Amino acid sequence: MSSLVESLEHALSPPAMNSDLLKKFKLGTVNQHAGPLIIGVAGGSASGKTSVCKVIEGMMNRSATVVALDSFYHDLTEEQKLNPSAVNYDHPEMFDFDALIEVVQGLRRGEAVQVPVYDYVTSSRVEYTTVPPADIVLIEGIFVLLHEELRDLFDLKIFVDTDSDERLARRIERDIAERGRTVQSVLTQYRQTVKPAHDDFIQPTMRNADVIVPRGVDNKSALDMIVSYLQFVVLQHSGMNSPAVSHAQLPSMNHGYNGHL
Numbered sequence: 001m002s003s004l005v006e007s008l009e010h011a012l013s014p015p016a017m018n019s020d021l022l023k024k025f026k027l028g029t030v031n032q033h034a035g036p037l038i039i040g041v042a043g044g045s046a047s048g049k050t051s052v053c054k055v056i057e058g059m060m061n062r063s064a065t066v067v068a069l070d071s072f073y074h075d076l077t078e079e080q081k082l083n084p085s086a087v088n089y090d091h092p093e094m095f096d097f098d099a100l101i102e103v104v105q106g107l108r109r110g111e112a113v114q115v116p117v118y119d120y121v122t123s124s125r126v127e128y129t130t131v132p133p134a135d136i137v138l139i140e141g142i143f144v145l146l147h148e149e150l151r152d153l154f155d156l157k158i159f160v161d162t163d164s165d166e167r168l169a170r171r172i173e174r175d176i177a178e179r180g181r182t183v184q185s186v187l188t189q190y191r192q193t194v195k196p197a198h199d200d201f202i203q204p205t206m207r208n209a210d211v212i213v214p215r216g217v218d219n220k221s222a223l224d225m226i227v228s229y230l231q232f233v234v235l236q237h238s239g240m241n242s243p244a245v246s247h248a249q250l251p252s253m254n255h256g257y258n259g260h261l
């Protein structure tokens, strides 16, 4: 135990892991409630939140599931429907946080939940899907560390920190390939709403994070440490080990992830 704490303390340079989390980790009090571990993953648009969640999901030796804040966009008003490309999708009021909180609480009780499926091309909810309960629940989205009631449900808060020029480049490629946009529409939206929202709302939530992951999935060491940490907390939580579990009992750091999605 102490060797893991020491290696985390030394390996994660400040402010990568905050001292509150390290304290809870040492005391074995990270997850005090029954049910799965709930993890919030925030970061700017196209920072790599979804990719980080998928890698963590794939590396865990427990069941894991990912729920996106984007699934909880409110329906557009009749007026907004007349010109969907002019809508500001980067404002917290665009999301139904109450519905997301209900879903998180359901998963925390170990229940299957109904989650909307969002279509970025039509900017609308197209259907619902059933998400089964899991040991690890990852909630990802640009504002998941902004909303206090939601944030308080998280056992671990992660912020994916990727340079804005890289995020813009990825967003151009992704939104043209997957979201029915043009270069011009992506650039206009970025200047008018995406960048201001990032500066005003998203970047400041980095201070609410327990762990900051620079460069997303390219940061293999950070993902290895997070997964080892989660395996440890799940073991502790499931009563398979006392808080004094030794480093030797920890799952291996080699989870077969080779740095590629």
Ligand SMILES: Nc1ncnc2c1ncn2[C@@H]1O[C@H](COP(=O)(O)OP(=O)(O)O)[C@@H](O)[C@H]1O
Pocket (backbone or CB within 6 Å): 043, 044, 045, 046, 047, 048, 049, 050, 051, 052, 170, 171, 174, 215, 216, 217, 218
């Ligand atoms: N490390 C990376 N290097 C290159 N492309 C990446 C990397 N991480 C994510 N991407 C790509 O960038 C886009 C946005 O990534 P995604 O994980 O969906 O970000 P977010 O969920 O933060 O919007 C996707 O097309 C994804 O394949």
Ligand SMILES: Nc1ccn([C@@H]2O[C@H](COP(=O)(O)O)[C@@H](O)[C@H]2O)c(=O)n1
Pocket (backbone or CB within 6 Å): 044, 045, 046, 047, 049, 070, 073, 089, 090, 119, 120, 121, 122, 123, 124, 141, 142, 194
């Ligand atoms: N109809 C919509 C809905 C959302 N967006 C943009 O998506 C971004 C959030 O998703 P990420 O995967 O990038 O985190 C957000 O910045 C919105 O601008 C959109 O363009 N159209």
